[in-house]
Amino acid sequence: MNPSDATREVLWNISNSWIMYALLLPTLLIAGNGILLRIKRWKKGRPVDRLDRPLERLQNVWRHAVLQRRTMRNRYAGIFHAFIFWGFITLTLATTVVFLHHDFGWQIMQGRFYLYFQSLFVDLLGLLALIGVGMAAWRRAFLQPRFLVQSSEATWILVLAFIILGTGFLLEGWRIAATDDPWGNWSPVGSLIATFSIHWMSVETMQFFHWGVWWFHLLLVFGFIAWAPYTKMLHPLTATLNIYAANLKPIGASLKTIDFESEESFGINRLDHFTWKDLMDLDACTECGRCTAVCPAATAGKSLSPRDIILDLREKSRISNKRETTFSDPIIGTAPSLSTESLWQCTSCAACVESCPVSIEQFPKIIDMRRFQVMEEAVFPEPMQQALASIESRGHPFSGSRFSRLDWTEGLNIPEIKDRPDAEVLVWTGCGGSLVERNQKSSRALTKILDRAGISYAILGREEKCTGDPARRMGNEFLFQELAKQNIQTFEKYKVKTVVTSCAHCFNTFRNEYPEQGGQFEVFHHSEYLKRLLDQGKLPMKSSSDRKITLHDPCYLSRHNHMTEDARSLLQQTSSQPLIELERNRQNSFCCGGGGGLSFTEEPSEQRVNRQRADEILKTDVDTVAVACPFCTTMLEDGINACKGSRDIKVKELSELILESLETEE
Amino acid sequence: MKLLVCIKQILDPEIPVRDFSIDREKLEADSANANQVTNIFCENALETALQLRDSVGESSITVICFGRESAEDSLRKALAMKADEACLVMNDLNHTPDSATTAHVLASAIESLGSFDLIFTGRESGDWGNGQTGAYLAEELKVPYLPFVDDIKQTDKGFEVRRQTESGWERYGIPASSVVTITNSDHNLPRIPKTRDIMMSHRKTITRVSFEDLKIRKDELNPQSDSVRPVKLFVPEKESACEFIEGENLNAKIDQLADKIMEIRSTL
Structure with a gap:
């Protein structure tokens, strides 16, 4: 043979x-x-x-x-x-x-x-x-x-x-x-x-x-x-x-820009206002359910289900097809998944997008529909109305805050850019970093670190305005574009070239959304910038503590921008103990519950996203949870305090931990 | 039906403590770092007028404001909420006039604009909180007046209004052309404007009226001519001190604490 x-x-x-x-x-x-x-x-x-x-x-x-x-x-x-x-x-x-x-x-x-x-x-x-x-x-x-x-x-x-x-x-x-x-x-x-x-x-x-x-x-x-x-x-x-047709940009750059001069309707409430890729998404869905399995709102027991949004829209596209009539029927409120209640539960964490094996973009569709509710219908949850109204009139979403944008600088010698126009970097404190008491400590820590590293920096002070991140995620694209224009004008006035911010949301908006609005400057998240300083030998850190630290990756860094390692490298320098990883880490991180405008709303206590994350953290034996975003800081601190019982566990912002290990050097 | 809503722009009541200061000469709040917003009760008044228009149809709403240049923002917002016309009576005085003067200026401007079926003001403003402009305005215009209204229906003879009191509600019939001041309730929360309406509001013209147009002599309007003047204006100073109570045991500490409380009470 x-x-x-x-x-x-x-x-x-x-x-x-x-x-x-x-x-x-x-x-x-x-x-x-x-x-x-x-x-x-x-x-x-x-x-x-x-x-x-x-x-x-x-x-x-x-x-x-x-x-x-x-x-x-x-x-x-x-x-x-x-x-x-x-x-x-x-x-x-x-x-x-x-x-x-x-x-x-x-x-x-x-x-x-x-x-x-x-x-x-x-x-x-x-x-x-x-x-x-x-x-x-x-x-x-x-x-x-x-x-x-x-x-x-x-x-x-x-x-x-x-x-x-x-x-x-x-x-x-x-x-x-x-x-x-x-x-x-x-x-x-x-x-x-x-x-x-x-x-x-x-x-x-x-x-x-x-x-x-x-x-x-x-x-x-x-x-x-x-x-x-x-x-x-x-x-x-x-x-x-x-x-093949997937979004090649970072997830953080996936929201559509509306041209208010030419657009007839703002936001989306009918199938034919979606893009062809959005409609192809519907037919690509394999019903695997991974998006809903990782959705913080869904796992907290709320009604939002990104999977069902896709499947219900698909069902509508097929019915329309049979009738051979309209792709123009209203879609919002026509199925449980498309109810306004569900749409307002999204934290814009993008876990759905990241988890989808076939590159479906669920959360941008939710924002599209929110836009319709806010800009066309003007019907949306009252706490969000308050936050947006506050952004409109005061330039920040924290209605009720008694702080000014300069209170956190009290007792420190922090220059404003109008007094130091040649500053190398502009430190963007952000509303969360300056108007929420808890975060003022981390804002101060960051400037102290920069002082140690000999960086010439300045802040905008009163001239800072919300970047527009919460407005955009809550569906008010118009307000977002207004704010972007104003901030870009301010940057141009002071010829700002480099911006450093500790807020993951501000960072994402600057890096991924401002270029389209005409923003021409370089932006770093502080984890990125401080890592550079560390590499350049400008941060003499000595790991003298024996904290057992874990890092909670902010969605707007880890998923929206796939940035996960700088904060880890820095944290490893702050303790003699190895960094402990949470079960859901890096791009699979789990939301703190504060994105998408949700930090301005009151969730039912049994459905709080931050408590789910707190429970996950408390399963480890860490004594310190490191965070790198002011929204995560307050959300997680609330969650941990509600769940920790008598356990001694602290939420610390990255800058605070770095400053500690710098200070022990003296 | 022609409705008129008087609105006022005030210093943001949520102004951060650090940004708040007082001009000791003028005896008024310094507006240097302060943000200006529409007085909330005026927004309630506008919302009530909008709802009345929604219920009767075929009506127009004119919004009028006696204020500085910055008050244009408040008028634009009113237009975005779908008021039809806006009029800014420009205040270029050096001081903030009192309620009587404000009412006098507003009355002249209203008369120049024509007649109205109902005139709305907020029940009071969030800065001084006097709550007098509406009453003075009715007096100036020589029309009936009803304060603390939160609901209005059109009737054959005029309007039926509901008035909030400390113990409940009262209902009154009032004739056309009256002045009502509006208080807040669950159902007159100012509506959120639609984006397209915000965009359109920037394309509308705001009528500007000066003292000259109204034939009001500016030199007559000075702090001395105001009927009410503040005597002194200051930010109360708060002091706090911390002291640890010493003592051998809990009981001793409690005794100490009680003594301390009595001691402080006697000084108050």
Whole structure:
């Protein structure tokens, strides 16, 4: 037996194979129609440039579609999904090989290629796919993750996949047994079935069953192909396209800019006001539920569910399609997930976006709808009205604060930029850093550190105004743009080149949102800037404490900007003990509950996001929680104080900890 | 129906302590670092007028303010809330006039604007809190007056209004052209303007009226001509001191503390 002769007969035991070709045509027509219907829907969306930078986009497809990186973040689901994904890809390739070999006369299905790939590899990958389907079914039936969508469609998909794979192996086994295939051992699963079958069935019986099951298998496969585009099984196509069209900017730069001069309606309350990518998002959803599983509002027991927002919008897009009428129907308030109550629960932490394996952008859609509520309807929660009204009239959202923007500088010699126009850096204290008593201490600490490092800096003092971050997240894009213009004017007046801020929200807005408004300056989060100073040897730190520290990553650094390591490097210098990581850290960090305007509202005590995080922190044996954002500081301090009991555990801002280790040097 | 709402711009009541200072010569708050806002009761008055317009339809609302240049912001906000017209009576006096003078100026301006079916003011302003301008205004215009109103309905003869009192509500019928001062209630919280209306408010013209236009002689309006003048204005000084109570045991400390309290009480 010469391996180079190895091959097998295609369409063994099958006559009238023309029927297969005849059936293929309607199958492809039905499937193609399903795909076209979706494309037609996406085309109703507004334009957005998501096809630029093709190389980066292809890289994303390679990482997240082909290598399944983001899907793998959930171990169990990631493994079975990869099994099924790679299994079916391989089986499709194998079928293509047969097609080329048989119908095009390319003699490729032979020799070593036949043995190694077409027999052994395909057989093993088919087995993995079968195992994957089993794991998926087990998860659906018994593990039942809380946020997984249970639907009969999903069950049928698994049943079909199982039968298709199972009958494929039976066909292979009976062919090997009936033809006494000399290369049969190269297909381990097939030959196992062959060995069993030989004991139970005569060659004629096998031939008979092979014939019947072959046509059954064919009908199932064709049926599946025709049906898939009408189900979530279109996701191999839509998810790939969606990953290709993903937002390439940081998540922190994903909100749309409204042109108030040309726009007819502000914010979104109808499907055709979304972009085509937004609409493609809906069809890319695989119903995995990861977005809702990581959503702080959802896990706190509130009604917000990013997954349901996507699915309910999808449902609407499909109904509209059937009616062939309108994509212009109102959407807000038409489903529980789209209720205004839910929309106002979002902390804009973007955990949903970060967790989505197929690059769906959930939270920007929530902000789109909030914008409609605020700017068109002027109906939104009262505490948020107060915060926005305060920004409008006082330039800060902390209605009721008795502090001025200079109170925190009392007793320190901190120059204002009008008195020190040549300052190297502008320290942007932010409303949170200057008007909330707790944070004034960290604001002072930062300036003391800069003094030690010999940096020439100044503050804006009374001329500082809210960056517009809370206004934008609460849906008042108009106010945001006004504030951005005013602040940029102030920066231009003083020729500001470099800004350092300890507020993760201000930082994100400056870095990702001001350039579009004309802001031309460099901005650093203080963790980034202080790390530079450390590297330059300007921060003589000595880790003299033995604090057990953990870091709570602010969403607006870790997820919105993927900045996680500078704060860690700095913290490692402040204690002799190693830094302890929380279960949810870095880009998987869990929100403090303060973003999206939520720090200005009162949450029901049993549904507070900060308490969830506090509970997670209290599970570790740390004595210090390091934070790097004034909103996180106050939210977590409240949460920890409510949950800690008699335990001695402190919330400390990064600057405070660094200052301590500088001071001990003296 | 023509409605008129008088509004006032005042120093932000939420002004940070650090930013608040007093001009000892003029006997008024210094406005250097202070933020100016619309007096909340005036916003309640505007909201009540807007609701009356919503209920009867076919009405126009004119907003008038006697104030400095900065009061344009308050008028623009009123336009954004969907008032129809805005008029700024420019105050270029060196001092802040008292309620009677303010009412006199407003009355002249209102007469120049034509007649109105109902005139609204806030019940008082958040700066001095005198609550007199509305009454003086009615006096100047020689029309009926009703204070502390929180709800208004149109009737055949004029209006039926609800008035808040310490023990509940009173209902009155008042004729057209009356002056009412509006107090706050659950249902007259000022509405949030829609963004498009805010944008439109910046395109509207605000009528500016000067003392000259009203034929008021500016030199007649001086602090001496005011009927009411403050005698002294100052920020009360607060002192705090901390002292630890010593003592061998709890009882001794409690005795000490009690003595201390009695001692302080006798000095008050």
